[in-house]
Amino acid sequence: MSQASVNREKQLLEYLQEHGNASIQELVEIFRVSNMTIHRDLGRLEKAGYVQKKHGGVMLAEKNSLAGGRGCEMCGKPVSERTAFLVKLENGEEKRACCAHCGLMLQSREENVWQSFTTDYLHGHIVSANQAVYVLGSDLNICCVPSILGFGSAQEAEKFQKGFGGTLASMEDAIRYLHGMIRAHGSGA
Numbered sequence: 001m002s003q004a005s006v007n008r009e010k011q012l013l014e015y016l017q018e019h020g021n022a023s024i025q026e027l028v029e030i031f032r033v034s035n036m037t038i039h040r041d042l043g044r045l046e047k048a049g050y051v052q053k054k055h056g057g058v059m060l061a062e063k064n065s066l067a068g069g070r071g072c073e074m075c076g077k078p079v080s081e082r083t084a085f086l087v088k089l090e091n092g093e094e095k096r097a098c099c100a101h102c103g104l105m106l107q108s109r110e111e112n113v114w115q116s117f118t119t120d121y122l123h124g125h126i127v128s129a130n131q132a133v134y135v136l137g138s139d140l141n142i143c144c145v146p147s148i149l150g151f152g153s154a155q156e157a158e159k160f161q162k163g164f165g166g167t168l169a170s171m172e173d174a175i176r177y178l179h180g181m182i183r184a185h186g187s188g189a
Contacts, residue, residue, distance in 0.1 A: 021059035074102035086117045099143035100150045108175045118150035133157040134174040138166030
């Protein structure tokens with residue numbers, strides 16, 4: 001798959017995350033490619049479970065497909081639809097994690113990451129991991145500790161934080177936080 005296709009698929013997902021759905025013609029005009037190119041891109045995204053094609057258009061997949069059928073690549077726990085995290089590599093391989101804690105660790109250890117996705121904790125839809133806002137160390141421990149939950153918007157993350165505590169962070173900040181926790185634990189602090 002060409003780099004242009006990879007970039008366009010990322011942009012298609014980001015567009016659908018913002019708008020929810022789109023017509024094929026709308027996407028052809030936005031991305032300035034042929035109808036067949038859009039259909040091929042959407043076909044790959046549909047096969048991966050990110051979108052659902054419908055007559056004349058496409059929408060984000062209704063059911064979160066990040067959970068898959070395997071356990072977490074980091075800790076082995078079952079992958080729940082509510083907290084699933086997916087790391088997609090450039091070679092097409094997909095690695096799943098049970099939560100953003102394990103997903104971000106997986107993201108930081110893998111080479112050649114194409115895209116990562118997390119599940120919006122409140123709404124259950126798929127969010128680009130690098131655009132998500134994370135709440136670190138809240139009082140609500142759903143999966144692994146320290147708790148890291150992903151949100152699709154800063155406003156909803158802030159509302160959650162007011163009720164359950166924690167710190168707001170970007171993906172990069174959350175990864176640094178996890179690495180700091182590992183160093184602190186490793187040094188006996």
